[in-house]
Amino acid sequence: MLYFAGAFEAMVTWLGGLYGLSGIFPGEAVRIRWLEIPLIAVTAVGMAWWVIDVPRPFQKMLIALSGAVVLAGISPTIAFHGYLVDPFSSLAAALLSSVAAFAYAGTERGLRKRVLEEVLGQRVSSAVFHELLEGPRPPDFKGATREVTVLTCRLINYERLQAALDPSELVKLSNLFIRSASTFLLSRGGYLDESGPEAVRVSFGALTPSGNHAAEACRAALEWRGRLRNLSQECENRWFQSLQCGVGISSGRMTVGVYGTPGSYVFGGIGEVNDFSRRLALANLRYGSDILIGPETYRLSNGEMEVRPMEMVYDPATNLMFEIYQLLARTGQFQEDERARRDLFWQGMVHLREKNFGAALDCFNRSRSPVSEDGPVTYFIGRAKEAGAVPEAPASRLVRELTDEGHARLISMM
Numbered sequence: 001m002l003y004f005a006g007a008f009e010a011m012v013t014w015l016g017g018l019y020g021l022s023g024i025f026p027g028e029a030v031r032i033r034w035l036e037i038p039l040i041a042v043t044a045v046g047m048a049w050w051v052i053d054v055p056r057p058f059q060k061m062l063i064a065l066s067g068a069v070v071l072a073g074i075s076p077t078i079a080f081h082g083y084l085v086d087p088f089s090s091l092a093a094a095l096l097s098s099v100a101a102f103a104y105a106g107t108e109r110g111l112r113k114r115v116l117e118e119v120l121g122q123r124v125s126s127a128v129f130h131e132l133l134e135g136p137r138p139p140d141f142k143g144a145t146r147e148v149t150v151l152t153c154r155l156i157n158y159e160r161l162q163a164a165l166d167p168s169e170l171v172k173l174s175n176l177f178i179r180s181a182s183t184f185l186l187s188r189g190g191y192l193d194e195s196g197p198e199a200v201r202v203s204f205g206a207l208t209p210s211g212n213h214a215a216e217a218c219r220a221a222l223e224w225r226g227r228l229r230n231l232s233q234e235c236e237n238r239w240f241q242s243l244q245c246g247v248g249i250s251s252g253r254m255t256v257g258v259y260g261t262p263g264s265y266v267f268g269g270i271g272e273v274n275d276f277s278r279r280l281a282l283a284n285l286r287y288g289s290d291i292l293i294g295p296e297t298y299r300l301s302n303g304e305m306e307v308r309p310m311e312m313v314y315d316p317a318t319n320l321m322f323e324i325y326q327l328l329a330r331t332g333q334f335q336e337d338e339r340a341r342r343d344l345f346w347q348g349m350v351h352l353r354e355k356n357f358g359a360a361l362d363c364f365n366r367s368r369s370p371v372s373e374d375g376p377v378t379y380f381i382g383r384a385k386e387a388g389a390v391p392e393a394p395a396s397r398l399v400r401e402l403t404d405e406g407h408a409r410l411i412s413m414m
Contacts (some may be wrong), residue, residue, distance in 0.1 A: 008088040044093040064098040123192040143257035148206045149217040153200040154281035157244035186219035214300035248280025251296040288375015291327040306334045325387035341367045357388035
């Protein structure tokens, strides 16, 4: 408005005369008006953008001053070519937009971005970050108890990889695993709790309450199964080594909030869900499975997922016994032949727990996949054969691993 009202015309005329007297250009300069309006618009938007985007006040001031210096140098630079550009309107635009940006940065909405960047950093996808930034209410980081689902993706053949690869190559492979797993799981709405050479852990429903966090985690795990095949093939092509990953998904109540010290704050949660998810991920190595979920995750998935039972687990701390499951597929994507084999496997588990080992072996053998090796079926066939051969042997591994509470494994032995 000031530009169109002619507020800077007298100063521009004076500046043109000054350029002429100083010998920058002879005679009368040619005014480039078509450049001045775009310069004002770009300056105002750009200065406001950068001042708001930068988190620290000192950096905001430095950017504003640097921008003013650059703008002030545009006019004399162009004057050497015999053209005159109004620098005062763009400087005024920079000043006013910077003041407005400083004022906005001090509001709740302006502070929210700086808080989110400091607390969350790169632990969420850009879509989730903007959803939190543009939400009607700021995220509650002071502390809350929420139902959360934790997904742990663990590299379970790292000992073999460590023996087969040079240290530098193992680091490259681990970084590829971390980058691939974390990027994919964050794109599915997860919050990155942990990222290390052997495991990537994300949570669903921790940042904001969600009634669908268990199903979201299960869907992400099933999609990751397909991505993992491609990643394993890439590792075979580059290092002649395949990846063997176990995924564990557990749901439960966690106390979430911001933890840490100044300069190293991080959002996280406290609860047994993290530890149980880690145990489930590692337990895949025993069963030959790839994705295991806890009972609460199965219950909260609301029948959207197809599973088959693995084992009963006894927790002496809570005096509870519960079942863990292998996640197979989404209900709508489960074929009838797969359903029939799953039902046979389930019947075999019932017979195994009833110590009817002959019937269990028959069901397990008939539940084999005709096209690929089925790790859990092979594992439980071995269990049934071992139990049927020496059903009462007190020193057998089978008996040592079971508790007196029933056909269950101690949670500490997972």
